[in-house]
Amino acid sequence: MWIVRLALRRPLSVAVMTLLMLVLGVLAFTRMNVDIFPAIDLPVVIQVWNYPGLSATDMERQVTFYGERITAGLVNDIEHMESESIAGASVIKIYFHPGATVASGIAQMSALSQSILAFFPPGMTAPNIVDYNAANVPVAQVNIFSDTLSEQQLFDYGQNQIRQRLYTIEGISVPSPFGGRGRAVMVNLNPTKMYANGLSAADIGNALNNSNIIIPAGSIKIGNREYRVELNGSPPQVANFNGLPLKVINGVPIFLGEVAPATDTHMVQTNIVRIDGKRATYLPIYKHAAASTLTVIDQVREALPLILETVPEGMKLHLAFDQSVFVRATLWGVVREAAIAAGLVALMVLIFLGSGRSMLIVILSIPLSILTAVIGLKLSGQSINIMTLGGLALAVGMLVDDATVAIENIHRHHAMHKPLLLAIFDGSAEIASPAFVGTLAICIVFFPVVLLYGVARFLFTPLALAVVYAMLTSYLLSRTLVPAMSRYLMPSSHEEHAGSGRWAG
Structure with missing residues (x-):
C-alpha cells in the first residue's frame, strides 16, 4: 500500500505530520467556544406589537388578526405561525422552514410592518422584531442592591449606567432590569375638574405635546457675531409642567x-425582586448562540470591579446564577470519564499484546485522533460541549482497533522470520482494506443523523461528527504512524523479540 510505503521511507514526514496534529489540535481546543449544549439555530422570529390600554380581546381582533394574515401572505418561507394576545400586547411567532434565511425574513417583516400600520388602531407604533434563538439563554445575573438607595435609584442606575457598561462585552445582551421602579413623570387627571372646565384627556395630551418641544428657529446676526436662536418650550423641572396653560375662560x-397635576414618580411596578429580604433589582445576562459561556462569564467578572468604582456610595453588585460553574463541572466530568476509559483501554492493550512498546504505539493514536477530531470540529463551526465530548469519549475504545490489529498482524509476519521492514509493510498492507471497511462501517452508522431535523439535528450532529473525525484519523494513523514507530520500537529480529519475553518493554 502506497501510504505505508511512504511512511516507511519518510519517517520524518510522519513525525512532522504528528507534530502538526498535536500543535493544531491544542490550538483549536483552546480557541473553541465552550458550552453545555451545541448552538441550536432554529429559524424563528418573534414580532411584538404594543398598544397600552387595549384589552386582550381587542388586541386579537384589531392587531393579531391582521398581523398574522398580512405577514403570512407577504413573507417568504414561513412554515407556521403562533400568536398570543394579552392586554396591551400581541406576540406573533413566525417559524420558518429549515434552511431559510432568517435575515431576509426579518428585513421583509420590518418593511411590511411600516406599511400595515394603517390597518391598526391610531397611534400604533412599529413592532419589535426579535431573532429568537434557543441558545440565547441567561447565563448569569448581576444583582444590584443597597441599604441606603431607593428602588427607583437602583433601577435607574442599572438601566442607564451598569447596563451600558456591560454592553461592551462581546457575545452578550442585557435586557432592562427586573424589579425596582422605573422613573416616570405622571400626569394625574382629575375628571371632575376637567369636566367643569370643559377639558378632555385629548386636550391634556395636545397641550403637553405642543408645550414640551425644542425647535431651532434659525440665527440672528448682531454686530460681528451670529447667534443661534432656539424656541425652548421644554420645562426644566417636573414642577414647571404644572404651569402649562391649557385653556382661557373669561380671560x-x-x-x-389645576386639573391634572404632574408628579415625578415611578411607573406601575409589575415585578418585585428581593435579596436577603430587601427590595433590589437585577440585570439578566444573555449569551448569544455563537459565544462561549466561560468566556462571557469571565469577562463579566472582570468588568464588575471596574463598574463598582463608579457606582454611588452604598450600592453593591453581585454576580449570581453563574452557569459557568455547571458548564465547567459538566465538561470536566465528561473529560474525566474519557480519561478513565483511555486508561482502561491502555491496560487491556498491555494485557493482550504483552508488550509495553506495542502498547505505547497503540495508545499514542488516542490523543492524536482526539486532537485531530477537535481540529475538524473547529473547522465545522462546532463548540466544546457535552455532545462533542461525549462523541469523543464514545470513540475512545474504538480508536485503538485499527492500530491494535495492525500491530498484531505485524507481529505475525515478523514471526514468519521476515525482515522487520517487510513484516511491517506486509502486515499493514494486508489488513488495509478490511480495516478501512470496518472504519467506514462505524462511520456509516452515524449517517442517519443528517436526516434529522429540528432540535435533534443540532444536538446529535456534533456527536456524530466527533466520532467520524476521530475514526477516520485513527485509520490514517494506523497506516502511517504505527508503521513508522514500529520500525524503531520493535525488535529488528523475531529471535530478539522472542528472547525478550511476552512482557518485554
Missing part, C-alpha cells in the same frame, strides 16, 4: 396643575 387661564 382666566387654566393651568395643567
Whole structure:
C-alpha cells in the first residue's frame, strides 16, 4: 500500500505530520467556544406589537388578526405561525422552514410592518422584531442592591449606567432590569375638574405635546457675531409642567396643575425582586448562540470591579446564577470519564499484546485522533460541549482497533522470520482494506443523523461528527504512524523479540 510505503521511507514526514496534529489540535481546543449544549439555530422570529390600554380581546381582533394574515401572505418561507394576545400586547411567532434565511425574513417583516400600520388602531407604533434563538439563554445575573438607595435609584442606575457598561462585552445582551421602579413623570387627571372646565384627556395630551418641544428657529446676526436662536418650550423641572396653560375662560387661564397635576414618580411596578429580604433589582445576562459561556462569564467578572468604582456610595453588585460553574463541572466530568476509559483501554492493550512498546504505539493514536477530531470540529463551526465530548469519549475504545490489529498482524509476519521492514509493510498492507471497511462501517452508522431535523439535528450532529473525525484519523494513523514507530520500537529480529519475553518493554 502506497501510504505505508511512504511512511516507511519518510519517517520524518510522519513525525512532522504528528507534530502538526498535536500543535493544531491544542490550538483549536483552546480557541473553541465552550458550552453545555451545541448552538441550536432554529429559524424563528418573534414580532411584538404594543398598544397600552387595549384589552386582550381587542388586541386579537384589531392587531393579531391582521398581523398574522398580512405577514403570512407577504413573507417568504414561513412554515407556521403562533400568536398570543394579552392586554396591551400581541406576540406573533413566525417559524420558518429549515434552511431559510432568517435575515431576509426579518428585513421583509420590518418593511411590511411600516406599511400595515394603517390597518391598526391610531397611534400604533412599529413592532419589535426579535431573532429568537434557543441558545440565547441567561447565563448569569448581576444583582444590584443597597441599604441606603431607593428602588427607583437602583433601577435607574442599572438601566442607564451598569447596563451600558456591560454592553461592551462581546457575545452578550442585557435586557432592562427586573424589579425596582422605573422613573416616570405622571400626569394625574382629575375628571371632575376637567369636566367643569370643559377639558378632555385629548386636550391634556395636545397641550403637553405642543408645550414640551425644542425647535431651532434659525440665527440672528448682531454686530460681528451670529447667534443661534432656539424656541425652548421644554420645562426644566417636573414642577414647571404644572404651569402649562391649557385653556382661557373669561380671560382666566387654566393651568395643567389645576386639573391634572404632574408628579415625578415611578411607573406601575409589575415585578418585585428581593435579596436577603430587601427590595433590589437585577440585570439578566444573555449569551448569544455563537459565544462561549466561560468566556462571557469571565469577562463579566472582570468588568464588575471596574463598574463598582463608579457606582454611588452604598450600592453593591453581585454576580449570581453563574452557569459557568455547571458548564465547567459538566465538561470536566465528561473529560474525566474519557480519561478513565483511555486508561482502561491502555491496560487491556498491555494485557493482550504483552508488550509495553506495542502498547505505547497503540495508545499514542488516542490523543492524536482526539486532537485531530477537535481540529475538524473547529473547522465545522462546532463548540466544546457535552455532545462533542461525549462523541469523543464514545470513540475512545474504538480508536485503538485499527492500530491494535495492525500491530498484531505485524507481529505475525515478523514471526514468519521476515525482515522487520517487510513484516511491517506486509502486515499493514494486508489488513488495509478490511480495516478501512470496518472504519467506514462505524462511520456509516452515524449517517442517519443528517436526516434529522429540528432540535435533534443540532444536538446529535456534533456527536456524530466527533466520532467520524476521530475514526477516520485513527485509520490514517494506523497506516502511517504505527508503521513508522514500529520500525524503531520493535525488535529488528523475531529471535530478539522472542528472547525478550511476552512482557518485554
